[in-house]
Amino acid sequence: MPATPRQLLDRFHQAMLDFSPDSLADLFADEATYEFVFWAPHRGASQRYDGRAEIRAGFRAAWASVSEPPLTGFGAMCVHETADAEVVISEGEMDGVNHATGQPFSSRFVLVLRARDGRIVHLRDYSDVLRTAAGLGRLTQLFEQVRAESPP
Numbered sequence: 001m002p003a004t005p006r007q008l009l010d011r012f013h014q015a016m017l018d019f020s021p022d023s024l025a026d027l028f029a030d031e032a033t034y035e036f037v038f039w040a041p042h043r044g045a046s047q048r049y050d051g052r053a054e055i056r057a058g059f060r061a062a063w064a065s066v067s068e069p070p071l072t073g074f075g076a077m078c079v080h081e082t083a084d085a086e087v088v089i090s091e092g093e094m095d096g097v098n099h100a101t102g103q104p105f106s107s108r109f110v111l112v113l114r115a116r117d118g119r120i121v122h123l124r125d126y127s128d129v130l131r132t133a134a135g136l137g138r139l140t141q142l143f144e145q146v147r148a149e150s151p152p
Contacts, residue, residue: 002117002118002119003115003118003119004115005085005086005087005088005113005114005115006079006081006088008027008113008115008118008119008120009079009088009090009111009113011023011027012024012027012111012113012120012123013074013090015027016071016094017069017071017073017074018069019063019066019069019071021056021059021060021063022056024055024056024059025052025053025055025056025059026052027119027120028052028055028119028120028121028123029052029116029117029119029120029121030051030052031050031051031052031121032051032052032055032119032120032121032122032123033048033049033050033051033121033122033123034048034049034055034058034123034125035047035048035122035123035124035125036048036125036127037124037125037126038126038127038128038129039129040129040142067099068099070096070097070098070099070135070136071094071095071096072095072096072097072104073094073095074092074093074094074095075092075093075094075095075106076092076093077090077091077092077093078090078091078092084114086114086115086116086121087112087113087114088113088115089110089111089112089113090109090110090111090113091108091109091110091111092108092109093106093107093108093109094106094107094108094109094127094132096132096135096136098135098136098137100137101137103135105131105132105134105135105136106131106135107127107128107131107132107135108127108128108131109125109126109127109128110126111123111124111125111126112124112126129142130142
């Protein structure tokens with residue numbers, strides 16, 4: 001029996017907690033799309049990963065510079081089933097810790113997940129990029145990247 005969208009969402013959250021780009025990418029269909037709605041300069045111009053291989057490579061690159069996983073859990077979770085059996089929506093908070101300072105932080109998100117045949121085929125990620133960067137102590141770096149990549 002293929003995994004349901006809700007089961008895939010639970011596995012997605014666990015892969016994020018495990019900080020495993022491979023476990024995360026393995027949830028997606030070969031031709032899936034992972035779309036980031038809120039712009040972050042380190043992701044390049046497209047702000048999306050197309051295909052399982054690009055999802056895997058993108059998360060490997062993003063997480064490679066992190067010595068300790070910052071994510072510690074999820075709070076205030078609410079999952080919405082929809083009239084479309086392929087779609088589930090998750091909203092909540094991700095809890096983390098800045099290992100350099102020991103300070104905890106939280107950031108809000110909304111995920112819209114579409115699954116087919118037991119794999120995620122499209123995920124739209126509405127994560128609070130500013131709050132996450134602030135919690136990780138990278139807000140200045142984020143602003144510098146935005147300035148460098150923005151047209152004059």
